[in-house]
Amino acid sequence: MIANFVLSAFAVLGLVTIWAIVVFTEAARRIPVHYSKSVFRGRRMYRQSGSTHIPLKVNSAGMIPLIFAGSLLIFPAVIGGLLTGLSGAPAAVIRAGEILTEHFNYGGSMYWLFYFLLVVGFTFFYTDVVFRQQNLSDTLQRNRGFIPGIRPGQRTADYLNGVMRRITLVGALFLGLVALLPFLAQLLTRLPANQSLIIQSTGLLIVVGVVLDTIKQLEAQLLMRHYEGFIR
Numbered sequence: 001m002i003a004n005f006v007l008s009a010f011a012v013l014g015l016v017t018i019w020a021i022v023v024f025t026e027a028a029r030r031i032p033v034h035y036s037k038s039v040f041r042g043r044r045m046y047r048q049s050g051s052t053h054i055p056l057k058v059n060s061a062g063m064i065p066l067i068f069a070g071s072l073l074i075f076p077a078v079i080g081g082l083l084t085g086l087s088g089a090p091a092a093v094i095r096a097g098e099i100l101t102e103h104f105n106y107g108g109s110m111y112w113l114f115y116f117l118l119v120v121g122f123t124f125f126y127t128d129v130v131f132r133q134q135n136l137s138d139t140l141q142r143n144r145g146f147i148p149g150i151r152p153g154q155r156t157a158d159y160l161n162g163v164m165r166r167i168t169l170v171g172a173l174f175l176g177l178v179a180l181l182p183f184l185a186q187l188l189t190r191l192p193a194n195q196s197l198i199i200q201s202t203g204l205l206i207v208v209g210v211v212l213d214t215i216k217q218l219e220a221q222l223l224m225r226h227y228e229g230f231i232r
Contacts, residue, residue, distance in 0.1 A: 021204060022212065024058055024170075029055070031053055031056060031147060032148060034146055035051070035145045059171040060130065060168075061168075063205040065120075066119055066178070068122045069118035073115055079100055080097040081097070119179045120173065120175070127171075128168075140152065140156060141156070
């Protein structure tokens with residue numbers, strides 16, 4: 001009976017997690033953009049305008065924050081193991097090593113707390129660095145594009161940065177919750193960490209990302225075959 005409940009709980013949790021990863025991976029905030037250009041017809045110049053949008057993804061960092069955070073959290077436990085293994089070391093040093101080993105092992109509560117905080121922090125850091133390098137405001141200004149109601153230049157850059165920070169907060173909290181999946185699964189099943197089925201958040205993100213990318217590539221190939229006659 002208990003085994004069936006555990007398997008059912010993990011199946012439901014896994015399906016809900018996969019659905020949430022797909023939704024947040026594909027979710028994006030569309031920023032409307034208008035373009036104006038001059039076209040000469042004979043001796044007269046006409047102004048034409050077109051509209052499109054800039055998709056700002058909610059989860060633009062992907063699984064990179066999870067990898068960074070997991071890599072950093074290895075060091076406290078390693079340092080703690082080295083300190084406890086020192087022969088002839090003072091009692092305070094050995095005690096410090098024991099504390100690090102106890103709280104920063106895979107099943108410790110401090111491990112999951114710092115894991116969540118580091119994932120959220122790395123999500124903001126990585127997204128901000130990558131987004132600023134794109135310099136979308138200057139690109140729009142060079143191509144005579146503008147956001148309705150926003151002045152080109154610095155005002156556009158401030159607006160885009162503000163929108164990106166707000167949607168990144170949602171994506172960062174989502175990645176933090178995905179990182180806590182093994183801890184939540186342990187609480188749900190009330191089993192020790194070494195006896196519970198572990199749902200690896202990084203593995204789920206990789207699998208879902210590869211599947212979505214494969215689907216997009218298949219759609220692109222089908223579209224190319226559909227327009228093959230026009231290309232020739």
